[in-house]
Amino acid sequence: MVLSSYEAKNDKDGRYVTFTFKRTSIDQYYKYAGDIIRVPAAKHAADSTTLAISPQNNRYEIPNGSSAAYTINAISGLTANDKGRYITLEGTGTDKAATIADSASFTLEDGATWTAKAGSSITFRVMDPATLVEVQGTRVQTA
Numbered sequence: 001m002v003l004s005s006y007e008a009k010n011d012k013d014g015r016y017v018t019f020t021f022k023r024t025s026i027d028q029y030y031k032y033a034g035d036i037i038r039v040p041a042a043k044h045a046a047d048s049t050t051l052a053i054s055p056q057n058n059r060y061e062i063p064n065g066s067s068a069a070y071t072i073n074a075i076s077g078l079t080a081n082d083k084g085r086y087i088t089l090e091g092t093g094t095d096k097a098a099t100i101a102d103s104a105s106f107t108l109e110d111g112a113t114w115t116a117k118a119g120s121s122i123t124f125r126v127m128d129p130a131t132l133v134e135v136q137g138t139r140v141q142t143a
Contacts, residue, residue, distance in 0.1 A: 035059075041090055044072075044098075051089075053077040059088045062116035065096040072100050078129040085126045086135065091116030091142070107133040117142045 001021040008017045041059035044051060046066050053060075054077055062072070091097060093116045102111040106124070114122050114134075119142040124132035 050074040061092050062098050064093040069096045082126045088123045091120035109134045
């Protein structure tokens, strides 16, 4: 904002100064804190109960199970240097969608299970090489 004018008064009505500020835009500035996406989401192996995380990718597509729904309950591929990293899972499942439940490897908000149906997504923060914690407000759960 830029100061454009002011008016000073000292009379019987009182003593005051009125400042007028102007700006060219009403847009508020935002800081983007996410990843700049340079590669497509990696595909998680169907029916695998371990989420294999690679250093090159922070996004993973979670597909349908081949014959039945399955639960992802473990993670691999993380090191102590990954602490603070964000991992996003994108569901692509339909009738045999994978799930992630609150466990030793995954800490979910309110302990609510996430289902990897098409259109669903969730973001986790790496706390240590064996634990992912849901980032509050990132869960999208489709029906």
